Amino acid sequence: MKNWMIGLILLLPTLLRAEFLETSNIEDVFSKVDKETLVLLNMTDTISDSVLSLGSKPWRHFIHSNLKKFQNLDQAGNLHDWWTYDVATKIPVKPVQKEIVTWIETLQKNETPVFCATGRGRNVWYCTIINQVDDFTDFQLQKIGIDFTKTKVPEELQNLDPKYFHHGVFYTDPYALGEFIDKILQETGYRPKKIVVVNDKRSELQSADQARLHLPRAASALGWQSDAADRARNPGDPLSDRHRRRSGRIAGRAGIPPSTGRWLDREPERCRSPHR
Secondary structure, three states, rough: OEEEEEEEEEEOOEEEEEEEEOOOOOOHHHHHOOOOEEEEEEEOOEEEEEOOOOOOOHHHHHHHHOOOOOOOOOOOOOHHHHHHHHHHHHHHHEOOOOHHHHHHHHHHHHHOOOEEEEEOOEEEEEEEEEEOOHHHHHHHHHHHOHHEEEEEEEEHOOOOOOOOOOEEEEEEOOHHHHHHHHHHHHHOOOOOOOEEEEEEHHHHHHHHHHHHOOOOOOOOEEEEEEOOHHHHHOOOOOOOOOOOOOOOEEEEEOEOOOOOOOOOOOOOOOOOOOOO
């Protein structure tokens, strides 16, 4: 089963409180969303997944780990970027969970602002400039039955720079998710009551947790996936069992200011924009 990290970032007049939830069932988040919630869903491995092992996350890890031995993968035009893009354009995708499609439709009918927030750029794939990545993203969403153009866009977001917002999709490259959210809220003055971020990468949610969001005061909570292998690879990682609540599903510490550092993620972050 797919594990998501779901960040519930509650925006109050003088307080930012973040709650993190790990779940393998998207239905667990339904009750967290109301009409005044901004919902942001990652694309790859959150909304969509390859129908074959070719193009899947394990395959991308394999390609990355082998190519990095002889090529700088932070350099534009590297083989990793071209190969993963070529495979992505040839292998069909499916929804990670079929309930995602109907949930998005329900939110749109209720005029809840729900959008995709992908680490892609409109013409950027990892570190490489590739034309019409945005058209390809629209094509993938269409194939699994999702149309974010049906979402009612809040008035404050209607004049966003089209470089970052197109057809209901936020293209966050070259920013980490938290930096991007911070940028959008600062530039538009948009203040939803709550932001729900659904993402399979804890680093993206931690970056959102670290975002100051230009509020007078902030409190935070940290959440993580229960992955023993990840903890074994990162024995010094403060996100360890001793901080975990007994439930193993929801973890947090209230009243702690956001960290100014960056957390290491199990998927390599390259060109500032994790995939995708």
